Amino acid sequence: MIDPLTSLIIGFSVILLLVIIFYPGKGLVARFKKNKANTYRVLIEDSLKHLYNCEYNGINCTLNSIAGSLSISADEAAKVAAKLEELGLVVSNENGLSLTPDGRAYALKVIRIHRLWEKYLADETSIGEEDWHHSAEEIEHQMTLAEADKLAAQIGNPVFDPHGDPIPTAKGDLPGKKGKSLDSMKIGEFAKIIHIEDEPHYIYSQLVAEGLYPGMQVQLIESTKERIKFLANGEEVVLAPLFAKNITVAPIKDERKIEGTFKKLSSLKPGEKGKVLGISRRCRGQQRRRLMDLGVVPGTEIEVELESIGGDPIAYRIKGATIALRKSQAENIYIESEE
């Protein structure tokens, strides 16, 4: 028999080795996958996307901006641009680089897959919003258009991604840009967030951390060079103007404007009642459909009936049935108190 100490050491080493290889996100397998993704095709497609974004937003694109956006050296960017011209996807002129019709179609294809995938992740999976963009960045280079069409049909041919960006149709149609940036609002003005830009990542993750998402009602309170202060669904948020620029808003049309703080279902005490105003946009996909199936729609009366032993979940009386919801869900349901 092998000496127990020796086998113990071997055992621990094997486990350590397995951890090093398979650790999610940081292990060798994960790293290998990441490296494999960084190919030539990725560079081509990412620069096309960048050029398209410039065009969509009416900015001029240069080699430097490509290098910056893809985090590669200027030399490499020049090589990529030369290759793009050789393929007939891009022409260079006095204003820098611009897309040919072929290049634009190619870029739209990549964007379509990217946004469809984000929509899919948001609605059909539990993957957190900070991971959507990252995952879509990988998938957009792997999926074919046919697969994308299948996916689109599966999730009901969505027209907007979860950030509020329009999803190009299979034919490559895309509506023009709408709305204006949050920092151009007037003091006291009401509007709705229709889009949150997901790049660069550090700004986007800050906006997510502030709890902002498309569909929120905003009202501007203060706007200076240093900071922009506004109410988002009644809660005060302060952002630097640079960050606020990444949020697009549009006027509220057929929706009730709600003054003051939004009241949440989770704030009710046992025995208290409220009337549903709506479900937060943050609650998506299956979970949203489930709540609506249970009758959580505007106008429904909800009463707190019972707390479980730990105080979470709480049972509510909804349309004659007793339904237990977790606190995290009740926070996504906006109500107005009765009495």
Add this chain to the structure above:
Amino acid sequence: MDNKGSNGREEILELANNLRWEIGVDFHDKLMESIYENAATIAARSVSTPDKEAVFSFDKKLDKILTSPVFGFPIMFVVLAVVFWLTVVGANYPSSFLASILIDEFHPVLKSFSLSIGFPGWLSGLLIDGGYLSMAWVIAVMLPPMAIFFPLFTLLEDFGYLPRVAFNMDNLYKKAGAHGKQALTMAMGFGCNAAGVIASRVIDSPRERLIAIITNNFSLCNGRWPTQILIATIFIGGAVPAYLAGIVSAAAVVGIAVLGVVLSLIVSWTLSKTVLKGEASAFSLELPPYRPPRILQTLYTSLIDRTLIVLWRAVVFAFPAGLVIWLVANVNIGGESIASVFINWSDPFAILLGLNGVILLAYIIAIPANEIVIPTILMLTVLVTGLTDFGHGTGVMFEANSTEVTAEILKAGGWTLLTGVNLMIFSLLHNPCSTTLLTIFKETRSVKWTVVSALLPLALGFTVTFFVAQIWRLIAGF
């Protein structure tokens, strides 16, 4: 179709597509809301409800007690303990009755009948000592506990108590990334893992349901309790002074069951953070009104839906497995039975895990039901040690007449306290039985999750027994 017509259609489609940009993302919600609004108006006009306040206030009072911080958990433990006690005690009599009929009486009759009509010895051995005996064993030990446990459980469910348990337990399970109803499927798993897996249907969120299915095997099922009790009595009870033997061995068995519950929570958490991270999740839990249980209907459905389906699946596997058990003990390669060859070959690996080759082989060939693991181990031990005073012949599973005799056989097979402890751990942490695996496949419709459910506990079992064995030997100094 003419050209103009198809152009017209395309125009309409394009217009529709463009309009979808305009109506925005809320469009589906708005539609649903207006349907509800209409329905509510119509209902308010035409439906009248009789006054149900009296019943409702009774429900409310009962809910207050059952979910109260003081009484909630004690009531839950008492109710579950009573259910298990009734199952264990109540199943003893019908089980021994079935065993005496199917195994003690009918087996010899079949045997002599087959000889009288001229079956060759190998054929009657294969079919009767192998297939029939294994099947009879599974029926005798599986049927009674299931026929008691499932109706009791279903009655509690029907009355409305079980959803309240899920409601109280949800906070704990939420932390493990699981659904409160997993407490119920787990409790069901204590009866039978296959039934626990079927019961996971009550969890309507895809991710939490998969977690409940994969971790159900960590509930020590009915088929494994007898193994645990037997081994704990022999080895752990035998290692302490006689006056402590009973309580210490009982504590060891409960400890294994608790270890299973703790591991199921840890594994649930790990799964929800890694491989199942992306699966969709949607929580909701309805607390139905209390109502008097419909006893006859409950008896019928729980017997048909749960007991018979599970039993049938077990029997379907038990017969061929019985054939295999008989064959490995009776077919010789180079003068040695397949069983001995495998046992000798796997012994070094098994000893590294603090087990032995007999145990590994028994767990492989007794895959249809955990109930036949001990009879298989006894048969194989007698086979490899060449003991002659026990058993009924090569390849014939048997159960010893008393715990002392079992102890004698196992100790002759070279078992130590470590072997006993590790067998208890391995009995908790190994692949689910074939019935459960088939059920997992039928429920998930996925080979991937079935394989994960089989290999995950097995890998855990190998790891835990390995480290226990090494540390044990290090401390014991040999």
